[in-house]
Amino acid sequence: MPIDSARGHVLGFVVVTRLSTTLTDALAIDAPILQSGMGGVAGPDLVAAVSNARGLGILAALRLPPDQVRAGIRRVRELTDRPFGVNLWLHDDVVHEPPVADIPVDSIRSVQRVLNEFRPRHDLPSRLDSPPPSPDLVAAALEVMIEERIPVFSAAIGLPDHELVDRFHRVGSSVVAMVASGPDAAEVVDRGVDVVVAQGAEAGGHRSFGQKLERGMVEGTTVDALLIEVLDVVGARVPVAAAGGIVDGHDLAGVLVAGGAGVLLGTRFVATFESMASDLWKQRLLAAGPTTSTTITDAFTGQWARVLGTDFTERWTAADVRPLPGLLHATMGADLFAAAKRSGDDQLQPFYAGTAVERITALCGADEVVHSMVDVARSALSARRVGGTEVTDLR
Numbered sequence: 001m002p003i004d005s006a007r008g009h010v011l012g013f014v015v016v017t018r019l020s021t022t023l024t025d026a027l028a029i030d031a032p033i034l035q036s037g038m039g040g041v042a043g044p045d046l047v048a049a050v051s052n053a054r055g056l057g058i059l060a061a062l063r064l065p066p067d068q069v070r071a072g073i074r075r076v077r078e079l080t081d082r083p084f085g086v087n088l089w090l091h092d093d094v095v096h097e098p099p100v101a102d103i104p105v106d107s108i109r110s111v112q113r114v115l116n117e118f119r120p121r122h123d124l125p126s127r128l129d130s131p132p133p134s135p136d137l138v139a140a141a142l143e144v145m146i147e148e149r150i151p152v153f154s155a156a157i158g159l160p161d162h163e164l165v166d167r168f169h170r171v172g173s174s175v176v177a178m179v180a181s182g183p184d185a186a187e188v189v190d191r192g193v194d195v196v197v198a199q200g201a202e203a204g205g206h207r208s209f210g211q212k213l214e215r216g217m218v219e220g221t222t223v224d225a226l227l228i229e230v231l232d233v234v235g236a237r238v239p240v241a242a243a244g245g246i247v248d249g250h251d252l253a254g255v256l257v258a259g260g261a262g263v264l265l266g267t268r269f270v271a272t273f274e275s276m277a278s279d280l281w282k283q284r285l286l287a288a289g290p291t292t293s294t295t296i297t298d299a300f301t302g303q304w305a306r307v308l309g310t311d312f313t314e315r316w317t318a319a320d321v322r323p324l325p326g327l328l329h330a331t332m333g334a335d336l337f338a339a340a341k342r343s344g345d346d347q348l349q350p351f352y353a354g355t356a357v358e359r360i361t362a363l364c365g366a367d368e369v370v371h372s373m374v375d376v377a378r379s380a381l382s383a384r385r386v387g388g389t390e391v392t393d394l395r
Contacts, residue, residue, distance in 0.1 A: 018030040018031070018054070018374075019031055019032055019374045019377060019378055020032075021239065021256065021261040021262055022239040022261045023195060023239040023241055023261035023262035024261075024262070025239075026174065026194050026195055026238070026239050027056055027083055027151075027152060027174055027176075027194075027195065028083050028151070029051075029054055029055060029056050029082070029083055030054035031053065031054045031055045031370050031373075031374045032055075032241070032252070032256075032261060032262025032263065033050070033055035033056070033252070033262060033263055033264075033265065033369075033370050033373055033374070034055065034056045034058060034085075034154075034176070034197070034241060034262065034263070034264040034265070035047070035050040035055060035056065035057050035058050035264070035265060035266075035269045035366070036058065036087075036205065036243070036264055036265060036266035036269065037058035037059060037060045037061070037085065037086065037087025037088075037154050037156070038060055038205060038266055038269075038270065038352070039060045039062045039063065040060070040276060040277065041060065041269070041270050041275050041276050041277045042057070042058060042059055042060040042087070042269075042275075042276070043059070043060070043072065043274075043276045044059065044072055044075040044076045044079055045079070045274040045276075046269065046272065046274040046275050046276065046366055047059045047076050047079075047080075047084050048076055048079030048080040048084070049272075049274045049365065049366035049367050050269070050366050050367075050369075050370060051076075051080045051082035051083060051084045052079075052080050052082055052367065053366065053367035053369075053370035053371060054082070054370065055370045056083060056084065056085055056152065057076070057080075057084045057085070057366075058084065058085035058086065058087045058152070058154045059072050059073065059076060059084065059085065059086045059087065060087055061086050061087060061088045061141045061145070062087070062088060062089050063134075063137060063327065064137065064141065065135070065137060065140070066137070066140040066141060066143070066144045069086070069140075069141045069144045069145070070144045070147075070148060072086075073086060073144070073145070073148045073150060074148075083151040083152060084150070084151055084152065085150065085151065085152035085153065085154040085176065086145050086150050086152070086153060086154065087154035087155075087156055088138065088141055088142065088145075088153075088154075088155065088156075089138075089156055089157040089158055089206075090138070090155050090156070090157065090158030090159060090160055090210060091157045091158040091209075091210055091211070091303065091326070092158065092210055092211050093211075093212065093325040093326035094138060094157070094158070094326050094327060095138050095139075095158065097133065097134055097136070097325070097326035097327070097328065098325050098326065099133070100130050100131060100132070100133050100328065103130070103324060103325070103328070105130075107322065107324065108128070108129075108130050108131075108324065108332075109128050110321045110322075111321055111323060111324060111329065111332060111333075112126075112127050112128050112129070112332065113128075114315065114316060114319045114321055115127070115332065115333050115336055116128075117315065118312060118315075118336055118348060119335075119336055121345065121348070122336065122339035122340065122343060122345070124335055124336060124339060127335075131324065131328050131329075131331040131332040132331065133328075134326060134327050134328060134331055142164070145168075145173070146167055146168065146171055146173075149171045149172055149173065150173055151172075151173060151174065152173060152174045152175070152176055153168045153173050153174070153175050153176070154176045154177075154178070155175065155176065155177045155178065155188075155193075156177075156178040156206070156208050157178075157206050157207075157208050157209070157210065157303065158208075158209075158210035159177060159179070159184060159187055159188050159191070159210050160175060160177060160188065160191060160193065161191060162191040162192060165191050165192040165193055166192065169192065174194040174195065175192070175193045175194050175195075176193065176194065176195040176196075176197060177193040177195070177196055177197070178196075178197040178199050178208040178243065178264070179196060179197070179198060179199065179208055179230070180198075180199045180200075180207055180208045180209055180218070180221070180226070181209075181221070181226075181229075182226075182229040182230055182232070182233045183233075184209075184210075185198065185229075185230040185233050185234050185240075186233045186234060189234045189237050189238055193238065194238060194239075195238055195239050195240075195241065195261075196230060196234055196238055196239075196240050196241070197240075197241045197242070197243050197264045198223065198226045198227050198229075198230040198240055198241070198242050198243065198260075199223075199226070199243040199244055199264075200221060200222050200223025200224070200225070200226045200227070200242070200243065200244030200245065201218075201219055201220055201221055201222055201223070201244065202222060202223055202244035202245030202306075202354050202355040202356065203223070203243050203244035203245070203266065203306060203354050204266050204267040204270075204294070204305075204306045204307070204352045204353040204354035204355075204357070205266050205267075205305055205306065205352040205354075206301070206303050206304065206305040206352075207296070207303075207304045207305065207306075209304075212298075212302075212303065212304075212325065213304070215296060215298075215304065218296065218304045219296055222244075222245075223242050223243065223244035223245055223246070224258070226242075226244075227240065227242045227255065227258055227259075227260050228258065228259075231258075231259050231260070235259060239261035239262070240259075240260055240261055241255075241260060241261060241262040241263055241264050242255045242258075242260045242262075242263050242264070243263065243264040243265070243266070244354060244355075245354055245355050245356040246263045246264075246265055246268075246354075246356065247265065247267065247268045247354075247356045247359050247360055248268075248359065248372070248373060248376060249372060249373040249374065249375065249376025249377040249378075249379075249380065250376060250377070250380055251263065251356075252373050252374070252376075252377040253376070253377040253380040253381050256377065256381065257381070265369070266352070266354065267285065267352070267353050267354040267356070267357055267360065268360055268369055269366060269369065270282065270285060270352070270353075271285045271286060271360050271362075271363055271364075272363065272364060272365060272366040272369060273363065273364070273365050273366070274365065274366050275366075278341065278349075280344055280346055280349070281349070281351050282363060284308055284346060284351050284353075285351070285353055285357055285360055286360065286361065286362070286363065288308070288353070288357040288358045288360070289358055290358055292308065292357060292358055293308075293309045294306050294307060294308055294309065294353050294354070294355055294357065295307060295308075295309045295313055295317075297313045297316060297317065298316075298323050298329070299312060299313050299316035299317075299323075299350075300329075300330065300333070300337065300350040301323075301327060301329060301330040301350070302323035302324055302325065302326065302327065302328065302329030302330060305350065305352060306352065306353065306354060306355070307350050307351055307352050307353060308351040308353050308357075310346070310347040310348070310349075310351075311347040311348075312347055312348050336348060337349065337350070
């Protein structure tokens, strides 16, 4: 894997603005660092900051109406002339949400009963009613992205089909797909994607599977093992980045040594000045220590995600209730979760976080994250004589 580095300018310390791999070549960036397109976090300010630092910022578009998606894209373009991406879920139950009328009433009431245990904390009335259907926004958001000829489409929590990949390619957009298994990696490369991100079990936020699986099936493969598996399957055809438990330059160097072409970070970019995450969420991340626990839960959105453990996640696990499909589950608990956010109740909010959260100890600018990671990785790689006779794992 070719690695070419060049010195950049000074931002309080010496930085490196270029670390070339097949990933940077594929996406026309200089730093092999992608920022996860996290809903409620990745707005135009964060995206532009990462892209201006020569990584790839990725705008979140999930559940946004088309006019907001378009406005977000245009705002990013006002803030940077660098490449950027836009992210959308392609989960089967999100793209084609099952009708609410087809969901058994008992299933709806079982979920509501657990939520009702917590509603009195915020003076909310108990409910047993069905949720309203979620608006069909996926197709409209995709149309906006194609019309706007975005530089990069980032697909997650589901696989883009061949036709969609072709549509983006025809307008000059590259396509990045996040996967959580070797077979999914092979499938998306056969469909023509340009870059694959291998998401290990350590990753914060939602697990990148396109169908709802049993919990044991999504807790499994570590990022190290998955990266090797995906490289074996598709590494000769497209650049492969790694995601999960990655927060600093030593992690980036380790991925490059293992044969990966770069990294995608989520949790580290939540704890930045430009992130739209609440101050409470950022504080919880910075306060995490060796005893801080994260857990895989479907309590908040109905889809499996890694979050900081809370009273609510513990109660949800103990209740052993199956959530509603698609994003109907999030809709059903929206009153409770919104009230918790307004009041600062940290036991009823989804603080998405990866297993390496304890290594995030300071709030900083997104540009500093990128520059520091590249600088540290370059130093580590140079010390280990990459391209020489022997390189050992840096982590």
